[in-house]
Amino acid sequence: xxxxxxxxxxxxxxxxxxxxxxxxxxxxxxxxxxxxxxxxxxxxxxxxxxxxxxxxxxxxxxxxxxxxxxxxxxxxxxxxxxxxxxxxxxxxxxxxxxxxxxxxxxxxxxxxxxxxxxxxxxxxxxxxxxxxxxxxxxxxxxxxxxxxxxxxxxxxxxxxxxxxxxxxxxxxxxxxxxxxxxxxxxxxxxxxxxxxxxxxxxxxxxxxxxxxxxxxxxxxxxxxxxxxxxxxxxxxxxxxxxxxxxxxxxxxxxxxxxxxxxxxxxxxxxxxxxxxxxxxxxxxxxxxxxxxxxxxxxxxxxxxxxxxxxxxxxxxxxxxxxxxxxxxxxxxxxxxxxxxxxxxxxxxxxxxxxxxxxxxxxxxxxxxxxxxxxxxxxxxxxxxxxxxxxxxxxxxxxxxxxxxxxxxxxxxxxxxxxxxxxxxxxxxxxxxxxxxxxxxxxxxxxxxxxxxxxxxxxxxxxxxxxxxxxxxxxxxxxxxxxxxxxxxxxxxxxxxxxxxxxxxxxxxxxxxxxxxxxxxxxxxxxxxxxxxxxxxxxxxxxxxxxxxxxxxxxxxxxxxxxxxxxxxxxxxxxxxxxxxxxxxxxxxxxxxxxxxxxxxxxxxxxxxxxxxxxxxxxxxxxxxxxxxxxxxxxxxxxxxxxxxxxxxxxxxxxxxxxxxxxxxxxxxxxxxxxxxxxxxxxxxxxxxxxxxxxxxxxxxxxxxxxxxxxxxxxxxxxxxxxxxxxxxxxxxxxxxxxxxxxxxxxxxxxxxxxxxxxxxxxxxxxxxxxxxxxxxxxxxxxxxxxxxxxxxxxxxxxxxxxxxxxxxxxxxxxxxxxxxxxxxxxxxxxxxxxxxxxxxxxxxxxxxxxxxxxxxxxxxxxxxxxxxxxxxxxxxxxxxxxxxxxxxxxxxxxxxx
Numbered sequence: 050x051x052x053x054x055x056x057x058x059x060x061x062x063x064x065x066x067x068x069x070x071x072x073x074x075x076x077x078x079x080x081x082x083x084x085x086x087x088x089x090x091x092x093x094x095x096x097x098x099x100x101x102x103x104x105x106x107x108x109x110x111x112x113x114x115x116x117x118x119x120x121x122x123x124x125x126x127x128x129x130x131x132x133x134x135x136x137x138x139x140x141x142x143x144x145x146x147x148x149x150x151x152x153x154x155x156x157x158x159x160x161x162x163x164x165x166x167x168x169x170x171x172x173x174x175x176x177x178x179x180x181x182x183x184x185x186x187x188x189x190x191x192x193x194x195x196x197x198x199x200x201x202x203x204x205x206x207x208x209x210x211x212x213x214x215x216x217x218x219x220x221x222x223x224x225x226x227x228x229x230x231x232x233x234x235x236x237x238x239x240x241x242x243x244x245x246x247x248x249x250x251x252x253x254x255x256x257x258x259x260x261x262x263x264x265x266x267x268x269x270x271x272x273x274x275x276x277x278x279x280x281x282x283x284x285x286x287x288x289x290x291x292x293x294x295x296x297x298x299x300x301x302x303x304x305x306x307x308x309x310x311x312x313x314x315x316x317x318x319x320x321x322x323x324x325x326x327x328x329x330x331x332x333x334x335x336x337x338x339x340x341x342x343x344x345x346x347x348x349x350x351x352x353x354x355x356x357x358x359x360x361x362x363x364x365x366x367x368x369x370x371x372x373x374x375x376x377x378x379x380x381x382x383x384x385x386x387x388x389x390x391x392x393x394x395x396x397x398x399x400x401x402x403x404x405x406x407x408x409x410x411x412x413x414x415x416x417x418x419x420x421x422x423x424x425x426x427x428x429x430x431x432x433x434x435x436x437x438x439x440x441x442x443x444x445x446x447x448x449x450x451x452x453x454x455x456x457x458x459x460x461x462x463x464x465x466x467x468x469x470x471x472x473x474x475x476x477x478x479x480x481x482x483x484x485x486x487x488x489x490x491x492x493x494x495x496x497x498x499x500x501x502x503x504x505x506x507x508x509x510x511x512x513x514x515x516x517x518x519x520x521x522x523x524x525x526x527x528x529x530x531x532x533x534x535x536x537x538x539x540x541x542x543x544x545x546x547x548x549x550x551x552x553x554x555x556x557x558x559x560x561x562x563x564x565x566x567x568x569x570x571x572x573x574x575x576x577x578x579x580x581x582x583x584x585x586x587x588x589x590x591x592x593x594x595x596x597x598x599x600x601x602x603x604x605x606x607x608x609x610x611x612x613x614x615x616x617x618x619x620x621x622x623x624x625x626x627x628x629x630x631x632x633x634x635x636x637x638x639x640x641x642x643x644x645x646x647x648x649x650x651x652x653x654x655x656x657x658x659x660x661x662x663x664x665x666x667x668x669x670x671x672x673x674x675x676x677x678x679x680x681x682x683x684x685x686x687x688x689x690x691x692x693x694x695x696x697x698x699x700x701x702x703x704x705x706x707x708x709x710x711x712x713x714x715x716x717x718x719x720x721x722x723x724x725x726x727x728x729x730x731x732x733x734x735x736x737x738x739x740x741x742x743x744x745x746x747x748x749x750x751x752x753x754x755x756x757x758x759x760x761x762x763x764x765x766x767x768x769x770x771x772x773x774x775x776x777x778x779x780x781x782x783x784x785x786x787x788x789x790x791x792x793x794x795x796x797x798x799x800x801x802x803x804x805x806x807x808x809x810x811x812x813x814x815x816x817x818x819x820x821x822x823x824x825x826x827x828x829x830x831x832x833x834x835x836x837x838x839x840x841x842x843x844x845x846x847x848x849x850x851x852x853x854x855x856x857x858x859x860x861x862x863x864x865x866x867x868x869x870x871x872x873x874x875x876x877x878x879x880x881x882x883x884x885x886x887x888x889x890x891x892x893x894x895x896x897x898x899x900x901x902x903x904x905x906x907x908x909x910x911x912x913x914x915x916x917x918x919x920x921x922x923x924x925x926x927x928x929x930x931x932x933x934x935x936x937x938x939x940x941x942x943x944x945x946x
Contacts, residue, residue: 060242066187066234077241078180084248085173088164095160099153106149113142124633134284141273148269155262159255167251172244179237186226186233193219193226320453347464353393354468366393369461374448375399384448389458395419395465397438416440419469423459438462578638579631582609587652593617593764596753600631604642605867606768607649607802611753617761618768625768627867641897644860645867648798656799657806658767660775662750774806785809790819793849793865796858801849801865811870812848820845823855824876830888831913832921846877854882854898857891862898872903879909887919887934892927899933 061073117139120130197219353366370390377383387399397415421440434455438445449455579600582588591599591611601615602608604627610618618626629637656663751760766772789809792800805811824845850870853861862882866872875881883903886895895915899905908914913921916934925931 060245061238064235064238066230070234074180074183074237074241077245078176081173081176081241081244084244085169088168088173092161092164092169095156095164099156099161102149102153102156106146106153109142109146109149113139113146116142122634124630131284131287134280134287137277137280141277144273145270148266152262152266156259159258159262163251163255172240172247176237176240176244179233179240183230183233183237186230190223190226190230193223197223316453320451346460347467350393350461350464351468354395354465357393362394368392368465369458371454371458372450373399373454373458376446376448378443389447391461391465395469397462397465415445416442418462418466421462421466423463423466425455425459578643581643582631582646585647585650585652587650587655590651591753592651592654593767594751594753594755594760602629602631602646603627604629604637604646605864606654607646607864608651608654613757614760614764617757617764620761621765621769639900641859641863641893645798645863648860649802649864653799654802657774657803658771659750659773661773771806776807786813786815787817789849790815790817790852793852793858793861794819794856796856796861798858798860798864801861805868811850811865811868812874814846814848814874816844816846820847823847823852824878827851827855827876827880827885827888828878831918844877846875848874848882850874850882851876851880851885854885854891854894855889857886857889857894859893859897862894866897866901872898872901873907875907875909878911879907881907881915883907883915884909884918887915887922890922892930896930896933899930905934 060077061070063070116135120127120132120135121139122132196214197216350368353368357365368391370388372386373389374384375387377385385401387401389397389399391397395418397418399413399415401413416438417440420442421438424437424439426435426437432448434449434452436447436449436455436459438447447458449458582602583598588599588609590597591614592606592608593614594611596611596613599609599611599614601610601612603610603615603618606626609631610628615628615630618628631638749759749763751763785804785807786809788807789801789804789811791797792804821844824847848870850862850865850872851874853865872882881903883895883898883905884907886892886898905915914934919925919931919934925934
């Protein structure tokens with residue numbers, strides 16, 4: 050059997066200096082030049098291809114980030130957009146990006162580096178240099194040979210008057226020049242032979258390796274996408290189901306439109322008959338009397354009320370609803386269009402039609418129908434379609450749009466009054482304390498024709514009768530989410546103390562509106578994150594507007610928010626506030642996050658973020674709040690809990706409902722005694738909103754019932770512009786960075802918050818004596834081969850995250866990470882915060898860093914990872930930390946130096 054290369058033809062037939070050899074060298078030199086041009090062109094193409102792969106990897110990673118931002122959260126909007134399934138796709142795109150990055154590295158090493166360094170700047174360049182060397186050596190040899198033979202260039206052979214040189218010396222020079230020329234000839238022969246031989250396989254080998262890298266790339270991609278196939282099939286099935294639901298919803302909408310038009314046509318016909326009947330039988334203006342027709346209506350209403358009574362208040366029917374004009378009881382007595390609702394609880398309430406940016410509708414209860422009567426006229430002659438609801442408490446003058454609407458409203462209200470008076474309804478049972486239903490969503494029989502959202506909230510009845518106010522069900526109120534549907538609305542039990550603008554109400558309302566399905570009430574176990582964090586000082590109300598019972602939080606700020614303010618914080622971006630739900634984002638609230646949140650709280654946070662407001666308040670002896678104009682100043686409209694009246698109090702007292710988080714007062718206390726004693730909002734001594742907004746010395750902080758625009762303006766000034774933060778010079782003689790270091794070193798969470806808010810950079814590298822000492826102490830704890838002693842002039846180059854890891858405060862580590870601290874920063878010895886956690890046996894801090902993405906494979910100057918340092922200290926008792934440190938590291942290890 051012949052060995053490989055047995056038939057190989059030699060490049061040079063002889064290495065003797067001859068015309069044939071020189072011709073071969075010249076020919077191969079031209080071929081080398083042509084090959085060099087080809088290599089350069091291929092290198093340019095390879096580099097462009099490599100750059101394209103890099104761009105693709107970056108584009109895939111960017112797309113994955115944007116896709117995660119679009120629907121990667123755990124909030125309901127993200128889940129509706131398919132976040133549960135698309136999170137799988139996000140991971141796939143990130144894996145594909147890593148595969149592309151690996152392919153780019155292989156293409157760069159296999160093609161680009163080899164073409165550039167091995168050939169163009171390597172072997173081919175050596176051939177060119179050796180060719181020049183050979184030409185020079187041959188020239189030197191020719192010159193020495195001529196001198197040895199007695200020839201002298203440019204001298205007449207007939208004249209031999211030049212001095213003869215030593216023949217032996219000339220011979221020696223010729224021999225040396227000949228040897229050098231031979232060696233140069235051998236070198237060029239070797240290089241050209243290498244070029245001719247290696248070009249036959251190296252380019253092919255490079256392309257084969259590159260294609261093999263592509264094969265592995267697509268195999269990995271295929272495996273990843275193959276594992277995704279079940280999710281894709283499930284998603285496609287879900288898409289088909291949702292498409293079918295969309296068609297059903299569209300048909301339901303068309304049916305609703307058709308039904309609305311049919312009802313409108315019927316009502317127009319009835320309206321014509323009612324108008325003719327009203328002209329023939331004018332009203333006498335007295336109290337409305339029961340007729341035989343109204344008795345039938347009253348019997349039907351009685352059935353609805355009894356059904357509500359028997360269901361324990363879980364089935365509520367809207368008996369009548371629609372727009373009426375209501376005359377205000379203020380001095381101007383103007384007419385305002387309001388949406389009125391009369392339900393089977395015997396409650397008559399209405400909603401303002403005032404346009405607000407927050408889209409909230411605040412319900413207002415009217416009077417006790419048990420002591421009311423209906424009159425079909427107005428106290429002002431000439432007005433049509435008017436009627437009055439008269440009671441000892443107040444008189445409501447209402448006006449319908451036509452005679453039919455007037456008659457229907459009067460008959461329905463009179464029917465409810467008759468049912469309450471005839472003794473057939475057990476009023477005591479209707480107002481009895483009722484158990485909470487198993488499910489908070491229940492049906493009712495009538496539909497909402499208008500399609501307007503009607504969250505019924507805090508109804509404060511003015512009369513002494515129990516049915517005049519809300520149904521008292523164990524301290525809970527019935528709350529209605531009136532989604533327009535022919536199958537009826539949805540009712541919720543509102544927890545005690547929740548106002549109609551409360552976060553709990555809005556959250557339940559939004560859940561039902563978006564999901565169209567029953568949604569359980571928020572769990573409130575004693576050990577839930579919500580209840581734990583609400584025990585922190587100031588966390589019982591929103592940090593920005595004072596709304597009661599906030600159930601949203603900002604992780605990097607360490608505060609609790611209401612749902613309205615959380616939406617504003619989201620719009621500011623995660624660089625300002627990282628908003629999470631205390632009830633929906635259940636995976637967020639691990640022990641380190643809870644420790645951080647408990648260590649800050651609304652009260653402590655506002656001491657920093659609103660420091661300037663406190664100084665202004667102390668100087669002016671007042672705190673100005675922006676009031677919206679009162680809807681009906683003389684009516685018994687409810688106010689948010691704790692803000693129904695304003696009572697003056699001494700600086701040492703703090704009545705319930707009169708303070709905001711952090712001790713900020715929530716009632717307007719004027720400097721004059723008469724103004725301070727004004728009990729009613731909008732009363733004689735109250736400052737108008739427009740005047741207070743124009744006062745440059747006033748401190749404007751919104752309340753829960755203020756507009757969304759006002760809250761957004763305040764929050765932007767507070768967190769983005771940092772208008773109310775005191776300058777660093779007011780707290781420290783030195784810099785904010787020094788104050789941050791001192792606070793972290795002492796484990797002072799509040800001091801760290803104050804320093805970060807004042808502008809301290811959490812990623813600043815400290816080269817102070819304290820920092821150098823910290824690094825030296827950490828280095829001294831290493832007992833491993835290769836660990837050199839620390840010099841006294843080591844700069845330190847540590848961050849506050851290193852310091853927090855040395856201190857071992859989990860809450861501080863979490864706070865710094867939430868505010869942008871980078872775990873990959875290395876000190877002068879190349880050690881990260883993870884190394885410090887292991888050196889000081891702070892295992893909880895190490896696990897926090899690892900869960901937040903810390904790279905366990907980073908080596909220090911001596912080549913040791915955090916796991917190496919841990920194992921050098923002996924057996925690692927924390928099994929979880931051992932598994933986290935010993936898991937498969939990323940593909941490439943790296944070190945700072």
